[in-house]
Amino acid sequence: MKYILVSGGVISGIGKGVISSSLGTILKSCGFRVTAIKIDPYLNIDAGTFSPYEHGEVFVLDDGGEVDLDLGNYERFLNVTLHKDNNITTGKIYQHVISKERKGDYLGKTVQVVPHVTDAIMEWVERVVKIPVNGDQEPPEVCIIELGGTIGDIEGMPFVEAFRQFQFRVKSENFCNIHVSLVPQPSATGEQKTKPTQHSVRALRGLGLSPDLIVCRSVSPIEMSVKDKISNFCHVAPEQVINVHDVSSIYHVPSVLEAQNLSTYLKKRLSLPTYPARFLLTKWKNLADKYDRIQKKCTIALVGKYTRLEDSYASVIKALRHAALAVNRRLDLAIIEATHLEEETVTNDPVSYHEAWKKLCIADGILVPGGFGNRGVEGKIAAAKWARENQKPYLGVCLGLQVATIEFARNILGMNDANSTEMNPDTPHPVVIDMPEHNPGNMGGTMRLGKRRTVFKSDQSVLRKLYNGNRDFVDERHRHRYEVNPSFIHLFEEKGFNFVGHDVEGMRMEIMELKDHPYYVAVQFHPEFLSRPLHPSPPYLGLLLASCGKLQTHIDKGNRLSPRERLMSENDPDTSESELEMSLRSNLVLKT
Known part of the structure; x- marks a missing residue:
């Protein structure tokens, strides 16, 4: 050694x-x-x-x-x-x-x-x-x-x-x-x-x-x-x-x-x-050369809580960059403090409120990442609502799934006071609840952690096609203590808020997709942890594809990137240099 x-x-x-x-x-x-x-x-x-x-x-x-x-x-x-x-x-x-x-x-x-x-x-x-x-x-x-x-x-x-x-x-x-x-x-x-x-x-x-x-x-x-x-x-x-x-x-x-x-x-x-x-x-x-060459931009609004330090969302931002490179776009990241989207900010800091909403409105896509605690949750709910109502591509990760669930319950299912028991333990409509076996009182190492399997329920799932349509499951990493309340699932799905992926036991909701929307997807796991520069995470790739207007074409082509993009995404260290050069040269001739 x-x-x-x-x-x-x-x-x-x-x-x-x-x-x-x-x-x-x-x-x-x-x-x-x-x-x-x-x-x-x-x-x-x-x-x-x-x-x-x-x-x-x-x-x-x-x-x-x-x-x-x-x-x-x-x-x-x-x-x-x-x-x-x-x-x-x-x-x-x-x-x-x-x-x-x-x-x-x-x-x-x-x-x-x-x-x-x-x-x-x-x-x-x-x-x-x-x-x-x-x-x-x-x-x-x-x-x-x-x-x-x-x-x-x-x-x-x-x-x-x-x-x-x-x-x-x-x-x-x-x-x-x-x-x-x-x-x-x-x-x-x-x-x-x-x-x-x-x-x-x-x-x-x-x-x-x-x-x-x-x-x-x-x-x-x-x-x-x-x-x-x-x-x-x-x-x-x-x-x-x-x-x-x-x-x-x-x-x-x-x-x-x-x-x-x-x-x-x-x-x-x-x-x-x-x-x-x-x-x-x-x-x-x-x-690296491709990163320097790309000129076309795609703007993604990241609505978060820990916005003063970019490293707070290091893997999320890197996953977005991996996906942007794969679709030949330069990532233009607009980081928005979630609290600035909330109504009380109009009174306390109207400039920040209007600037935050301007960033959100002009973005090509919206991402709500994971997080803990009550601060900024109402702003994230507002972002999820705006994306749903305005047909804007949306990806929710962990808490991003939970806020999308709360927003839909309030505004479509008529549960005006729906909430998570993390934010309001006494809510009469607990659409998001804690998992008792992962809440023993200690803080460290007690969440639902690590790689776990998600089983797809539907062949028509957008994420299933993006991952690989031939597979019935996907393994991703988790980090959460709260989950969507399974008692309310039938009410959501009757209105087109479909939970297309669940855990092996079928009790925990892992993936949701909104019917009749360009890309409104949320996951309970953290796909950014398995994203690689040469192999982007499918949920993030879907967000960038939808934000660029390429998603349906990508799926229609069998979930395949162009020859040059595929060359950059396949993580095959045994490809010879001459093969790489020939592929690049032939692609250049085709484009010419």
Whole structure:
């Protein structure tokens, strides 16, 4: 097993997750089986109880793990299925150590950070790296470990010490440290400054880790003189200083790294074998180039609650971008604060109210994502009503399904006070109710989580056609504690509000579609978690197709994209470069 530790310096949030994912993409394109681990040095057991404003969205895995959003980047870039133990937190480690102490596993010894906590970290890593992630039984060959936070943080010290020991435990030829640092460029002088990187590397080396590669993040490409200076002061050769400057899309990052011979260096440094070339990177380059080329826009209004931080809806926004690329459109995202659509905002903040409604009205499609709590729900209900009445394409996800149900009950079924028991426990028409078995009183890890099967009830379902008309079911990831009340289903379906998908037992409503509407679809699961850049999520693809007026044509053609679009969407790493070029060339001739 080969290990690559990615650490960060100067500031957090400089792109360690994207760089780690891109490293994995490069190695996977070289034929290696790659897995990834994210280390978060906070005391929480997992990310499930975080506000999205703390660390962005909570990403959900197949096994129900609620983890850091960087694991979503790993899955999207590497096309792998990770597990909850691929996200290590200080809370998990201490819980594990204390549990062993309570059982007497330490035989009366004084339990200390060194060696017991550091040993637990190393053993955890060695256990997780053996778990297959590619859908087969083959263990990974390379593990990329991203250490969250920045070097010098007191909360991250046990992990730094653990990896100081770990490099000797697994031998130098199996361990590589890549340090990501910021090279700022103050506008006053325009000069790229290396001093923050020097201090960061000095701190890292003082803790016993010496970087093999220094990845410099910068606004613009760094000059050779800057590379030489970093090389001189940070004890690395100039070719070991890599630059990742700001690019138009993250899809360019693997190509930016590989252009600096990263795979060649890693193969030599870690004594990796040479496999026959695979051309996954060619598809990434094509995808990035396509992103830059597209001119036509499609405007989607995202009506949400956590709108101050875009990372709160990271997977949702990425799923929209994947779908937009597939239909040859540039995503124009209009993020709307749900509370600004509510009637009381007219009095308190009329400017925000009218601006929010203007954005909603001119959008080509509307998306209401998941969420919790009462704030903004009435605004989301108003958005669902406007989409239904004005034949505007609508996709509701999780809470988006529930607000669509509440809106229909109020305005079509005549239940004026219909609501969810989450918002109003005493509502006389509880069209959305909690699931008692998932509400034991604790907050963390108690929802209906992870991958579960949805069975289609109707052959005419739009989503069934978008997924694959030959399949009777689909497996998607869930994260919710409330569901549509099955007691009211017959009343909804009599009026054309059809629940076309349910769980295996037939009790929980998973998919609804409105009759005689261009695209009014809502799902209880979170399809964005399984969306991939080269394989967009069908519900999101349907929203973009309907918003562009292409949905019916797409379905009539057997749910097939054009040759060029299909080339970009099929995630087949074994397609040869010559096949790609021939397909592109023939498509160009046909268009000419």
